[in-house]
Amino acid sequence: xxxxxxxxxxxxxxxxxxxxxxxxxxxxxxxxxxxxxxxxxxxxxxxxxxxxxxxxxxxxxxxxxxxxxxxxxxxxxxxxxxxxxxxxxxxxxxxxxxxxxxxxxxxxxxxxxxxxxxxxxxxxxxxxxxxxxxxxxxxxxxxxxxxxxxxxxxxxxxxxxxxxxxxxxxxxxxxxxxxxxxxxxxxxxxxxxxxxxxxxxxxxxxxxxxxxxxxxxxxxxxxxxxxxxxxxxxxxxxxxxxxxxxxxxxxxxxxxxxxxxxxxxxxxxxxxxxxxxxxxxxxxxxxxxxxxxxxxxxxxxxxxxxxxxxxxxxxxxx
Amino acid sequence: xxxxxxxxxxxxxxxxxxxxxxxxxxxxxxxxxxxxxxxxxxxxxxx
Numbered sequence: 567x568x569x570x571x572x573x574x575x576x577x578x579x580x581x582x583x584x585x586x587x588x589x590x591x592x593x594x595x596x597x598x599x600x601x602x603x604x605x606x607x608x609x610x611x612x613x614x615x616x617x618x619x620x621x622x623x624x625x626x627x628x629x630x631x632x633x634x635x636x637x638x639x640x641x642x643x644x645x646x647x648x649x650x651x652x653x654x655x656x657x658x659x660x661x662x663x664x665x666x667x668x669x670x671x672x673x674x675x676x677x678x679x680x681x682x683x684x685x686x687x688x689x690x691x692x693x694x695x696x697x698x699x700x701x702x703x704x705x706x707x708x709x710x711x712x713x714x715x716x717x718x719x720x721x722x723x724x725x726x727x728x729x730x731x732x733x734x735x736x737x738x739x740x741x742x743x744x745x746x747x748x749x750x751x752x753x754x755x756x757x758x759x760x761x762x763x764x765x766x767x768x769x770x771x772x773x774x775x776x777x778x779x780x781x782x783x784x785x786x787x788x789x790x791x792x793x794x795x796x797x798x799x800x801x802x803x804x805x806x807x808x809x810x811x812x813x814x815x816x817x818x819x820x821x822x823x824x825x826x827x828x829x830x831x832x833x834x835x836x837x838x839x840x841x842x843x844x845x846x847x848x849x850x851x852x853x854x855x856x857x858x859x860x861x862x863x864x865x866x867x868x869x870x871x872x873x874x875x876x877x878x879x880x881x882x883x884x
Numbered sequence: 885x886x887x888x889x890x891x892x893x894x895x896x897x898x899x900x901x902x903x904x905x906x907x908x909x910x911x912x913x914x915x916x917x918x919x920x921x922x923x924x925x926x927x928x929x930x931x
Contacts (some may be wrong), residue, residue, distance in 0.1 A: 568929050580922045587928040598927050602897055606927055625923075655920040696921070707929050751923055767921040868891035 567639050568708045571572055571647070580647055581749055581769065583697050584708040587618065595664070599715035605753065605762045625753040625762035645648075650883055657765035662773035662802065663694070663742065664856045670696055672733040672770055673685035673752045673855070678723045680765055682754060689762070690720040690754035694733040694770075697747050698740045699868040712713040713738055713746075720752075743779070748772075774801035776849060781831070781860070787867040790835035796828045797838035797860045813845035816862055822871055830871040833860060840868035 568672045572582040572847050585598030597603060599781035609626030617632030621643055625667040642744050653686040661674035672694040684690035703711050707725045716735045723729055733750070743821040751767040776797045783792050799807055805825045815837045829847065 567925055568924075571924070576885060579919050582926070583925045584926045584929050602925060603927075606925060619930060620927040622925050623922055640907075643924070645923055650922040650924075651920065653920060658918050708926070712925070730916050749921075749923060764923065767923045768919065769921070847896075 567643075567686055568710065571640070571643055572645075572708075572710055575647060578651065581697075581747070581767070582708070582710040583695055583712040583749070584706055584710045586705040588705075593844055597676065599695075599712065601691075601717040602695065603657040608755060608759070621646070623647060623764075624653065625751070627761060627763045628762075632852065635721075648732055654675045655675075655766040657752045658859040659752060659766050659768040659880050661748075661768050661770035662856070663748040663770040664773045664801075664858060665775070666857060667739075668738055670735045670738050670746075670748060671693065672735070672748060672750060673773070674725065674731050674768075674770070675728060675734065676720075676731060677728040678725055678765070681725050682750070683725065684720040684723040684754050684765075684816070684853075686719055686721055688754040688756075690723070691717040692731040692733060693717050693749075693751045693753070694735045694749060696735050696738055696814075697749070697775070698742070698751070699745045699747055701741050701745060713740060719792055720754075724743070745784045749817045772801060774799070774805065774807065774849060774851055774858040776800065776858050776860045779858070779860055781862045782872060783837045783864045784873050785838075785866045785868060786873055787866060787871060789867075790862065792833045792835050794832045797847075798828045799823065799825055799858070799860070800827045801851075801856070805856070807828070807848050807849050809847055811845055811847045815843065816847065818843035819848055831860070833862070833864065835866060838864060838866045840866050840871075 568584060571585050604623050605625050607621050609629040615619055620631045622629045625647045630642040655765040656679050657672055662671055663670050663672045674692055681784045693715055696713045698711055698713055700709050702709050711790055714735050714737055716733055718731045718733045748770040749767055750770050751764045753764045754763050777800055778797055782796055803825060808822045809829050815833055817832045842865050850860045
């Protein structure tokens with residue numbers, strides 16, 4: 567049902583995020599990210615019994631719980647989305663994200679175009695919500711799993727004011743980083759113990775990243791030659807960067823450049839130890855805000871070890 | 885004025901109006917107004 571809705575609204579500004587909740591255990595083994603769970607729970611009065619599936623739009627301005635039939639769910643969910651689409655955005659958001667280990671860091675510039683002052687008093691915040699598109703986890707039933715979310719509180723943003731916010735979403739371990747999508751959302755609580763309301767949300771663009779971000783080579787016994795290889799630095803147009811390798815056996819040519827340029831990597835297999843040798847090239851933008859990396863792993867066979875290779879046929883269309 | 889001349893004059897006026905943007909007064913508004921992004925969140929979905 568939710569997959570179908572996501573598909574039907576694919577050409578409209580609608581993003582679907584599905585959180586897992588395991589209610590068979592007490593306390594639940596899996597819960598939605600606390601930052602968003604607090605918001606979703608506020609869509610009903612405190613103490614209301616749980617009813618699933620629980621869906622919200624506009625941070626809980628509209629919600630639906632416990633649909634009995636597929637038809638009821640479909641009609642309710644599409645009505646909610648259509649209603650939310652008809653509401654104007656009351657904030658502007660420009661957001662970038664970058665990966666830092668297993669964390670996603672976000673920088674968002676928010677302009678408050680509403681008549682409400684966003685502050686700690688109304689629990690206003692800027693959220694980073696990380697999802698992975700098109701992957702079905704064992705813990706989820708849709709292909710829109712929400713992996714994690716975090717909130718940065720807004721202390722004071724008056725109507726018409728603009729400010730910058732940084733959000734860090736930890737513990738991101740996707741099956742494929744290329745399928746990760748980062749949503750930035752601004753909302754506030756309409757009254758104590760009442761529902762929240764979203765002003766606006768945006769899909770963050772990736773500020774700095776590399777393609778490919780991983781290279782692997784296998785060296786047979788006695789072999790030392792590794793052909794030179796490249797990664798391209800992608801991200802915000804015009805951004806300048808510097809590249810630095812953390813291993814002496816991996817040399818980086820063109821240690822600085824612009825987004826769109828490539829780094830040429832060369833290595834000498836003769837100086838490596840048997841087994842896995844791993845180096846990381848860190849790319850840092852000139853303002854030292856964004857980072858990205860390229861990982862190079864080279865396996866060198868030990869004396870007497872034979873590396874078995876299997877070659878798979880590849881079929882392509884003309 | 886002959887009908888063919890009237891038609892020509894009308895065509896020129898329509899072209900000039902198009903070039904000066906008279907026919908598209910809402911265009912600048914479309915560019916500056918940010919589109920709303922709807923976030924549909926679900927918890928404990930069964931499908």
